[in-house]
Amino acid sequence: MLNATTGALVGMGEVVLLPLDVLKIKAQTNPDVLKGRGLIEIFVKENIRLYRGTTWTMARNAPGSFALFGANSLVYTSVFGVKGPRDANAFQIAVGSLAGGVASIIVSSPLDVIKTRIQNKPFDDTRSGFRVVGDLMREEGLHAFFKGLTPKIGLIGPKLVFSFTIAQWLISRIEHFWEK
Numbered sequence: 001m002l003n004a005t006t007g008a009l010v011g012m013g014e015v016v017l018l019p020l021d022v023l024k025i026k027a028q029t030n031p032d033v034l035k036g037r038g039l040i041e042i043f044v045k046e047n048i049r050l051y052r053g054t055t056w057t058m059a060r061n062a063p064g065s066f067a068l069f070g071a072n073s074l075v076y077t078s079v080f081g082v083k084g085p086r087d088a089n090a091f092q093i094a095v096g097s098l099a100g101g102v103a104s105i106i107v108s109s110p111l112d113v114i115k116t117r118i119q120n121k122p123f124d125d126t127r128s129g130f131r132v133v134g135d136l137m138r139e140e141g142l143h144a145f146f147k148g149l150t151p152k153i154g155l156i157g158p159k160l161v162f163s164f165t166i167a168q169w170l171i172s173r174i175e176h177f178w179e180k
Contacts, residue, residue, distance in 0.1 A: 019050035025119045053118040064108030072100030085168035094165045101160040110145035
């Protein structure tokens with residue numbers, strides 16, 4: 001539980017990098033708003049608007065990180081009967097990471113869709129996040145909150161599982177080394 005809570009707090013801290021995420025999303029989905037503008041010009045002119053979706057990003061990251069660390073810990077304790085990565089072998093770490101990664105993506109998907117829609121709006125669009133949610137529900141229905149879930153699991157899942165597995169394995173080996 002402590003790992004899941006700590007993970008949720010760390011996930012919320014990601015908002016520091018939000019302007020880069022906003023620019024990435026706009027470049028992918030609405031490149032005309034960036035056309036002919038330099039990076040410095042965009043940061044100066046759009047400043048605070050580059051932080052659109054901060055609350056929604058934190059709302060997405062907290063349960064997503066909680067699910068990542070929580071499902072991971074649950075697999076260690078309930079499936080394998082070990083306390084954590086320190087007592088797990090490489091296979092157990094990989095399976096725990098897979099469970100955590102998939103749980104994280106599924107739990108965070110609805111809020112990720114909202115965050116992306118907010119960040120994709122033109123800079124001069126002043127609709128609130130809740131208005132975006134209402135428009136999304138009215139125009140596309142409840143299933144819209146899970147659009148792209150399969151590609152997310154297929155693309156982000158392996159990257160997340162790989163990096164989380166390596167990180168946990170390395171941490172467990174370092175802890176074992178320092179015990180000796």
